[in-house]
Each structure stands twice: as C-alpha cells, then as structure tokens.
Amino acid sequence: MRSVLVSCVLLCILAWCDFEIGYGQMTYNVLDHGAVGDGHRDDSEAFLKAWNASCLDKGTPRLVIPGEKTYLLQPTNFSGPCQSSSIHVEISGKLLAPSPDAWKECVDLWLTFSEVTNLTVSGSGEINGQGSLWWNKYDLLNYVNNYKVQCERPKALRFYRCDSLQLSGLTLADSPRTHISIQYCNYANVSYLQIRAPEDSPNTDGIDISMSSNVNIHDCNIGTGDDCIAVNNGTFIIDIKNIACGPGHGISIGSLGKNGDHNTVENIHVKNCSFNSTMNGARIKTFQGGSGYARRISFEEITLTTAGHPIIIDQYYCPEHDCENSTSSVQVSDVTFSGFHGTSKNEQAITLNCSQSVNCVNIVMNNINITSAVASEEVRASCSYVNGTSYATVPQVPCLSSKA
Ligand SMILES: *[C@@H]1O[C@H](CO)[C@@H](O)[C@H](O)[C@H]1NC(C)=O
Ligand SMILES: *[C@@H]1O[C@H](CO)[C@@H](O)[C@H](O)[C@H]1NC(C)=O
Ligand SMILES: *[C@@H]1O[C@H](CO)[C@@H](O)[C@H](O)[C@H]1NC(C)=O
Ligand SMILES: *[C@@H]1O[C@H](CO)[C@@H](O)[C@H](O)[C@H]1NC(C)=O
Ligand SMILES: *[C@@H]1O[C@H](CO)[C@@H](O)[C@H](O)[C@H]1NC(C)=O
Ligand SMILES: *[C@@H]1O[C@H](CO)[C@@H](O)[C@H](O)[C@H]1NC(C)=O
Ligand SMILES: *[C@@H]1O[C@H](CO)[C@@H](O)[C@H](O)[C@H]1NC(C)=O
Ligand SMILES: *[C@@H]1O[C@H](CO)[C@@H](O)[C@H](O)[C@H]1NC(C)=O
Ligand SMILES: *[C@@H]1O[C@H](CO)[C@@H](O)[C@H](O)[C@H]1NC(C)=O
Ligand SMILES: *[C@@H]1O[C@H](CO)[C@@H](O)[C@H](O)[C@H]1NC(C)=O
Ligand SMILES: *[C@@H]1O[C@H](CO)[C@@H](O)[C@H](O)[C@H]1NC(C)=O
Numbered sequence: 001m002r003s004v005l006v007s008c009v010l011l012c013i014l015a016w017c018d019f020e021i022g023y024g025q026m027t028y029n030v031l032d033h034g035a036v037g038d039g040h041r042d043d044s045e046a047f048l049k050a051w052n053a054s055c056l057d058k059g060t061p062r063l064v065i066p067g068e069k070t071y072l073l074q075p076t077n078f079s080g081p082c083q084s085s086s087i088h089v090e091i092s093g094k095l096l097a098p099s100p101d102a103w104k105e106c107v108d109l110w111l112t113f114s115e116v117t118n119l120t121v122s123g124s125g126e127i128n129g130q131g132s133l134w135w136n137k138y139d140l141l142n143y144v145n146n147y148k149v150q151c152e153r154p155k156a157l158r159f160y161r162c163d164s165l166q167l168s169g170l171t172l173a174d175s176p177r178t179h180i181s182i183q184y185c186n187y188a189n190v191s192y193l194q195i196r197a198p199e200d201s202p203n204t205d206g207i208d209i210s211m212s213s214n215v216n217i218h219d220c221n222i223g224t225g226d227d228c229i230a231v232n233n234g235t236f237i238i239d240i241k242n243i244a245c246g247p248g249h250g251i252s253i254g255s256l257g258k259n260g261d262h263n264t265v266e267n268i269h270v271k272n273c274s275f276n277s278t279m280n281g282a283r284i285k286t287f288q289g290g291s292g293y294a295r296r297i298s299f300e301e302i303t304l305t306t307a308g309h310p311i312i313i314d315q316y317y318c319p320e321h322d323c324e325n326s327t328s329s330v331q332v333s334d335v336t337f338s339g340f341h342g343t344s345k346n347e348q349a350i351t352l353n354c355s356q357s358v359n360c361v362n363i364v365m366n367n368i369n370i371t372s373a374v375a376s377e378e379v380r381a382s383c384s385y386v387n388g389t390s391y392a393t394v395p396q397v398p399c400l401s402s403k404a
Pocket of ligand 7: 276277305
C-alpha cells in the first residue's frame with residue numbers, strides 16, 4: 001500500500017518535472033554542460049550540448065553563458081529548426097575566436113545561428129573575433145588535417161533564416177571581417193549594440209543585411225572602419241534609427257548590381273543618426289551593368305561631424321577600378337535626404353553621380369545645411385543625370401529644381 005502511494009507521488013513528481021521540462025522555462029547553463037571558460041580550452045562542444053538541449057526543449061528555454069569568464073569557441077553552428085517556441089541566449093561572458101593558426105577548419109563564418117524562430121540573443125557580454133591577428137595577413141596559411149590551406153578571413157556572427165530575431169545589449173569587437181551578417185531573416189530587432197574595430201581594419205562592416213525584411217536596427221554605436229551598416233540585395237522594410245556611426249564608411253545601400261546582378265532594395269528608412277569622422281555619410285552605391293532598383297529610401301535627421309562625403313549616390317562604384325562601361329544599371333528612385341546638419345571634410349559635400357542611361361529619379365533634398373569642417377572654406381555639390389527637387393538646401397544642388 002505504502003509503496004503504491006510512493007510510486008504514485010513519484011509518478012506525479014515525474015509528470016510535473018516532465019511538464020516543466022516540456023513546456024516551462026528551463027535554464028541550460030554552458031558550465032553545466034562542460035564549458036570551462038578559461039579562454040584556452042575549447043568550449044565549443046559544451047556550447048553545442050547546451051544548445052542542443054535548449055533546441056530540443058519544447059518550452060521557452062534560456063541558454064545561459066555566465067559572466068566573468070572567457071569562452072574559446074571554434075567555428076560553431078547553432079542550428080535549428082528547434083522544438084522550442086522561443087530560445088533566449090543570454091551572454092554575460094566573453095566569447096573568443098581562436099587565433100588564426102588554431103582554427104580547426106577553414107570556414108568563412110565563426111558563429112552562426114540558422115533556422116531558429118523566436119530567437120533572442122542578448123546580454124552585456126562580448127563577442128571578440130581576434131581580428132587583429134588576421135588583418136595584416138590576407139593570405140593566411142593554415143594547417144588543416146596536415147594540409148596547408150589558405151583560409152579566408154571569417155565573419156564573426158551570422159543569423160541565417162532566423163525569423164523573429166531579437167539581438168541586443170552585446171559588444172562585438174575586432175571581427176576578422178564583417179561583424180554581424182543578417183541573411184534571409186524576416187522580423188528582426190537589433191538594438192543597444194556596441195560594435196568596435198580599429199579605423200584601419202579591412203572589410204570589417206558593422207552590420208550587413210541581405211535577403212531580409214522587417215528589420216529594425218536602433219540605438220547602436222558602431223565604429224569599425226568600414227560600413228557601419230550595409231543594406232544589400234533582397235531587403236525590404238528596414239528601419240535604422242539612433243545610430244552613432246564612426247569611424248568608418250557610413251551607412252550604405254549596396255553595393256548593388258555587381259557582375260550584372262539583378263538586385264532589389266525597397267523601403268529603407270534611416271533616421272536620427274550621426275556620422276563622426278566617417279569617409280561617407282548617407283551612401284547609395286551601385287556597379288555599372290546591374291539591373292533592378294533601389295527605391296523609397298530616406299535619410300532623415302542626420303548630424304555630421306567632419307564626414308567625408310555626407311551625401312553620395314555613386315552609380316559608377318568600382319572599388320577595384322576594373323569595371324567595364326555599361327548602359328544598364330540598378331535604378332535609384334524616390335530617395336529623400338532631409339535634415340542634414342554639420343560639417344563635411346571634403347569640399348564636395350554632396351555627390352549625385354547617376355547613370356547616364358538609367359537616371360536617378362525623384363531625389364528630394366530638404367532642410368540641409370552642410371558647412372566645411374575647415375573654417376572659412378566653402379562646400380559644393382556635384383550632380384549628373386538626376387532629377388528631383390530641393391528645399392532649403394545648402395550647398396545648392398544644380399540638377400534639382402529648387403523650391404522655397
Ligand atoms: C547536436 O545536435 C546535432 C544535430 O542533432 C548533432 O549532429 C551533434 O552531434 C550534437 N552535438 C552535441 C555536442 O551534442
Ligand atoms: C556551418 O554551416 C555551414 C552551412 O550553413 C557550413 O558551410 C559550415 O561548414 C558549418 N560550420 C561548422 C563549423 O559546422
Ligand atoms: C513564436 O512566438 C510566437 C509568439 O509568442 C508564437 O505565436 C509562435 O508560435 C512562435 N513560433 C514558433 C515556431 O514556435
Ligand atoms: C527592440 O528590442 C529592445 C531591447 O529588447 C526593446 O527595448 C525595443 O523596444 C525593441 N524595439 C522594437 C522596434 O521592437
Ligand atoms: C536579389 O534578391 C532577389 C529577391 O528580392 C532575388 O530574387 C535575387 O535572386 C537576388 N539576386 C542575387 C544576384 O542574389
Ligand atoms: C537620437 O540618437 C541618439 C543616439 O545617437 C540618442 O541619444 C537620442 O535620444 C536620439 N533622439 C531621438 C529623438 O530619438
Ligand atoms: C567624434 O569622435 C571623436 C573621436 O572618437 C570624439 O572625441 C568626439 O567627441 C566625437 N564627436 C561627436 C560630436 O560625437
Ligand atoms: C566610361 O564612361 C565614362 C563616362 O561616360 C567615360 O568617361 C570613360 O571614358 C568610359 N570608359 C571606357 C573604358 O570606355
Ligand atoms: C562619376 O563617376 C565617374 C567614375 O568614377 C567619374 O569619372 C565622373 O567624374 C563622376 N562624375 C561626377 C559628376 O562626379
Ligand atoms: C548653416 O549652418 C551654419 C553653421 O551652423 C550657420 O552659420 C548658417 O547660418 C546656416 N545656414 C542656413 C542657411 O541655415
Ligand atoms: C523626373 O523624371 C520623371 C520620369 O522621367 C518625371 O516623371 C518627373 O516629372 C521628373 N521630375 C522632375 C522634378 O523633373
């Protein structure tokens with residue numbers, strides 16, 4: 001009789017536990033799954049174990065990475081689809097990439113989250129790519145399984161096919177290449193990030209977005225020496241707000257239309273951003289020879305401090321100087337630049353260099369006052385093959401019809 005009662009109670013407890021494991025908010029701590037966090041031993045296996053456990057949890061699990069520790073991680077894929085209705089990854093510690101000669105394989109990505117819906121990655125932790133060890137050696141030679149191979153510099157953090165993504169609070173530092181890449185994600189909110197790399201680090205974009213829609217990026221401080229944010233092909237409905245950008249290359253749409261590609265970008269809105277000592281400010285760049293469009297784009301309430309090219313549309317973009325002339329081009333239309341104030345480093349503060357065959361259409365400038373960073377110098381605008389309207393714009397843009 002007594003044993004029946006005990007079994008009954010046990011059964012109930014088990015059932016309750018099961019219920020908790022199945023549908024509650026369970027915590028999976030990487031330290032409980034074997035992570036050491038000494039910055040030397042490889043913690044990737046422990047992270048994957050904790051990830052797998054979270055991903056199989058049918059509730060709303062939290063994957064916890066405690067602070068005051070440094071976790072060395074080899075290239076790792078945190079992949080779904082998961083059973084969970086949401087997963088919250090809380091990063092308090094520091095994630096460290098191996099030095100280039102210690103990568104176990106040559107891959108172009110360090111940390112990837114793929115095919116996870118309702119993923120939140122947040123915390124006060126840091127993701128550090130140890131990029132300085134890569135930047136001075138473009139042709140890094142690595143030994144993988146005793147074969148000498150050439151590794152490309154990897155991107156630090158990628159989100160691939162992650163719908164309803166939240167990313168906030170973290171610091172990203174010194175990625176070997178792009179810091180954050182968002183691809184094929186629908187509905188993402190990226191906020192309160194610090195992204196830092198030295199001004200002279202190569203191709204270290206802050207955030208790159210492609211093939212994604214409904215992405216909000218706000219309240220981030222980005223200074224990496226390259227594009228703070230680059231919005232690329234296949235992106236729609238992107239809102240970028242309250243970004244302090246610099247040093248770097250500004251916020252860019254593109255580059256688009258490389259190698260004759262058909263590219264489309266639409267409904268991109270950038271508001272209340274500052275550009276401090278950047279090479280560009282608001283930029284749209286396309287290669288000759290492409291097709292498609294970049295349209296319904298706005299840059300509003302922009303503060304400039306010694307920005308190189310505060311406003312630039314360049315349809316002859318060609319960083320390697322090896323491009324052929326072509327009459328086709330990605331069409332740029334319905335672009336508004338409004339509320340730009342501050343100083344330009346270059347005399348040519350506004351550049352609208354549009355395609356001779358596929359002109360820029362309906363470019364609007366409103367309430368713009370850009371002065372020279374050098375006292376007593378004037379700034380000017382240059383433009384070709386563009387139509388549109390300007391209101392209260394200094395310097396005056398000759399191609400646009402000026403209205404009071
Ligand atoms: C995690 O799950 C994947 C896919 O099920 C499996 O291939 C891998 O071995 C697991 N890794 C660990 C460390 O449990
Ligand atoms: C991660 O997944 C990508 C494919 O999405 C693959 O190319 C890469 O080798 C994987 N990396 C690791 C470390 O498993
Ligand atoms: C994601 O979260 C929403 C809202 O909580 C929920 O309705 C939806 O089912 C979740 N998606 C998945 C794949 O679990
Ligand atoms: C994005 O996430 C942050 C932090 O979780 C939150 O404060 C903010 O309201 C969210 N923004 C949007 C547009 O959802
Ligand atoms: C650009 O994005 C569109 C989706 O909008 C896609 O159909 C097309 O294949 C992409 N082009 C390239 C060259 O990737
Ligand atoms: C504009 O952005 C800055 C951060 O660069 C922020 O401090 C400020 O509150 C924002 N202003 C508004 C009106 O949101
Ligand atoms: C611009 O950046 C410099 C150097 O990082 C900093 O000292 C200065 O305060 C910044 N200016 C503004 C207006 O943010
Ligand atoms: C390409 O076009 C530009 C502008 O029309 C012209 O200045 C340049 O000479 C052309 N280059 C070649 C290689 O035809
Ligand atoms: C446009 O760009 C081409 C190629 O970089 C250059 O030759 C030309 O001078 C530029 N035109 C203007 C008006 O800046
Ligand atoms: C533009 O800004 C400068 C410096 O702040 C100021 O002196 C000038 O009056 C402004 N011009 C216009 C047209 O608002
Ligand atoms: C710009 O060009 C388009 C298409 O040719 C035309 O519909 C529009 O009226 C032009 N706008 C101005 C301000 O000239």
